[in-house]
Amino acid sequence: MSAELTEKQFKKISLLIYQLCGINLKDGKQALVRARLMKRLRALKIQSFTEYIGYIESQSGKQELSFMVDVMTTNKTSFFRExxxxxxxxxxxxxxxxxxxxxxxxxxxxxxxxxxxxxxxxxxxxxxxxxxxxxxxxxxxxxxxxxxxxxxxxxxxxxxxxxxxxxxxxxxxxxxxxxxxxxxxxxxxxxxxxxxxxxxxxxxxxxxxxxxxxxxxxxxxxxxxxxxxxxxxxxxxxxxxxxxxxxxxxxxxxxxxxxxxxxxxxxx
Structure with missing residues (x-):
């Protein structure tokens, strides 16, 4: 499956993530956002980002917001780091x-x-x-x-x-x-x-x-x-x-x- 993430869709998702958890996805992160969210599209069997955005904006898709934030957060850690x-x-x-x-x-x-x-x-x-x-x-x-x-x-x-x-x-x-x-x-x-x-x-x-x-x-x-x-x-x-x-x-x-x-x- 190959779904395109347009600039307009990237900005919409970026704003939503910022409002949800404060993460500031700067310009240039579009490829990263697409790659990480593709995991969710595949899991949900959704074919496009248009469909995905429609889903997370619907009442039935509210629980998806936490999964979306999950894949967008960086979880690099280790014992006794720094x-x-x-x-x-x-x-x-x-x-x-x-x-x-x-x-x-x-x-x-x-x-x-x-x-x-x-x-x-x-x-x-x-x-x-x-x-x-x-x-x-x-x-x-x-x-x-x-x-x-x-x-x-x-x-x-x-x-x-x-x-x-x-x-x-x-x-x-x-x-x-x-x-x-x-x-x-x-x-x-x-x-x-x-x-x-x-x-x-x-x-x-x-x-x-x-x-x-x-x-x-x-x-x-x-x-x-x-x-x-x-x-x-x-x-x-x-x-x-x-x-x-x-x-x-x-x-x-x-x-x-x-x-x-x-x-x-x-x-x-």
Whole structure:
């Protein structure tokens, strides 16, 4: 099947995605949008983008909007990605946290690797973690990625960046025919609360959070959307709380109240 995506259709879909989840699909992304949405056309046995747009605008096609956003979001992630952040967390933040109640939020958790990386470190570096009220909130807009995070089962390739000691301590090896998989153990999963969240919607959680990770997400938003998001993170952090963004992001393009700590790390 070969369906053409016209400029007018691209702009219509781009506007809809922007309104739904804040992703700003710039000019030049037309081929990418077409390639990703072709998966949905094939799944629905729809022959053209004219028919697809008609479907998502109809009452019966409302549930398709979440599938459309799903294929349009980039879900690149890995365990201990951008390791400098985790090193800084362990050396400079966790040793000073003597709260009984500790709250962390991974605001675009994808398939769970970031959240479980954080939780393993909390288990390692907070001696009496079992006696404290510690929770990691893991949210994402992709239902498909959240389903994987809930299962918490990863391939050998996906766990390659995990230190061998952590792999032995916090994962259970599962053999399926000739392939090995690794499942995150309950001692780690018990601290994580996984939930669907569109960052553009009202947020149900009240906070305050000690640390928020929102890494490699804001690059997909335009400046006004980034501005609003940073302000909302500020409001939800405790005084002295930390915000981690991706190393390719930074906050230099938006006005904010945060204190710069080091590249991609800010403090309220």
């Amino acid at each position: 390791p400098e952040h985790f090193t800084y967390l362990c050396e400079n933040i966790l040793p000073k946290m003597n709260h009984r109640r500790m709250r962390f939020w991974t605001a675009a958790c994808s398939s769970g690797e970031e959240s479980f990386s954080l939780t393993m470190l909390l288990r390692e570096h907070i001696a009496d973690s079992a006696l404290r009220d510690i929770k990691v909130l893991a949210t994402d807009i992709s239902m498909k990625m959240l389903e994987k995070a809930r299962h918490a089962i990863y391939s050998e390739e996906e766990v390659r960046d995990i230190p061998p000691l952590f792999l032995q301590k916090y994962f259970t090896k599962i053999r399926q025919e000739t392939t090995s998989f690794y499942k995150v153990r309950d001692s780690v999963r018990a601290l994580v609360r996984i939930g669907w969240l569109n960052l553009m919607d009202p947020w149900p959680m009240k906070g305050p959070f000690n640390v928020i990770f929102c890494r490699n997400v804001m690059i997909y938003f335009d400046r006004p959307t980034q501005q609003r998001l940073i302000h909302r993170f500020w409001e939800l952090l405790e005084p002295g709380g930390y915000l981690f963004v991706g190393h390719s992001e930074g906050l230099s393009a938006v006005s904010h109240k945060f204190n710069y700590v080091r590249p991609a790390v800010y403090r309220k």
